[in-house]
Amino acid sequence: xxxxxxxxxxxxxxxxxxxxxxxxxxxxxxxxxxxxxxxxxxxxxxxxxxxxxxxxxxxxxxxxxxxxxxxxxxxxxxxxxxxxxxxxxxxxxxxxxxxxxxxxxxxxxxxxxxxxxxxxxxxxxxxxxxxxxxxxxxxxxxxxxxxxxxxxxxxxxxxxxxx
Numbered sequence: 494x495x496x497x498x499x500x501x502x503x504x505x506x507x508x509x510x511x512x513x514x515x516x517x518x519x520x521x522x523x524x525x526x527x528x529x530x531x532x533x534x535x536x537x538x539x540x541x542x543x544x545x546x547x548x549x550x551x552x553x554x555x556x557x558x559x560x561x562x563x564x565x566x567x568x569x570x571x572x573x574x575x576x577x578x579x580x581x582x583x584x585x586x587x588x589x590x591x592x593x594x595x596x597x598x599x600x601x602x603x604x605x606x607x608x609x610x611x612x613x614x615x616x617x618x619x620x621x622x623x624x625x626x627x628x629x630x631x632x633x634x635x636x637x638x639x640x641x642x643x644x645x646x647x648x649x650x651x652x653x654x655x656x
Contacts, residue, residue, distance in 0.1 A: 528580060528644075532634060535575045540626055543568040547622050557618040561607055565600045569593060572633075581642040591641040595633060603629045 510526070512519040524530045543564050550560035573592045577583045603625055610621035638645040 532580045535579050536630055536634065539568065539572045539575060540630055542571055544622060544626055548619060551618055551622075557611065557622070558604060558608060561604055561622065562600065565596065565603065569596045572596075576637060577642070581637075581644060583642055588641055592637065595636040595641055598636065599629050599633045602632070 510522075512522045546567060547560050547564035550563055551557050555563070569592065573589050577585070577588065577592070606629075607621055607625050610616045610625065611618055614621075616624070635645075639647060
């Protein structure tokens with residue numbers, strides 16, 4: 494029978510992640526274990542998907558504001574699954590309600606700023622859409638971290654007042 498130390502060592506080794514013997518692949522695997530790296534990857538993927546859809550809709554003749562709204566609505570579904578599953582390791586589909594609320598806020602701000610950039614600053618619709626994408630994506634991540642998936646707490650829970 495194994496003693497406690499041997500059992501603990503065996504248990505630990507069973508839970509250790511096994512990385513490739515190829516140094517480059519092992520490095521990539523270790524990077525992938527970091528939530529921030531997964532966020533960057535998924536953020537790029539979601540951004541490319543959303544912007545490509547927006548640009549395609551503008552290209553086929555849809556008004557840029559409607560194109561943005563449509564791209565965001567379709568992007569919400571795509572983003573919910575990629576962000577929830579890949580970044581936050583969460584498969585709770587009921588969180589889509591909170592996710593949609595976050596996107597209602599970010600979409601409203603996105604369309605408001607986009608309209609100002611095109612109509613007031615006279616930026617090209619494509620450039621305005623691209624420039625607006627990064628700050629909106631960062632705001633979405635922050636709001637989803639705090640409100641939807643609750644991985645970031647803005648305030649510490651206060652202990653009960655003993656007075």
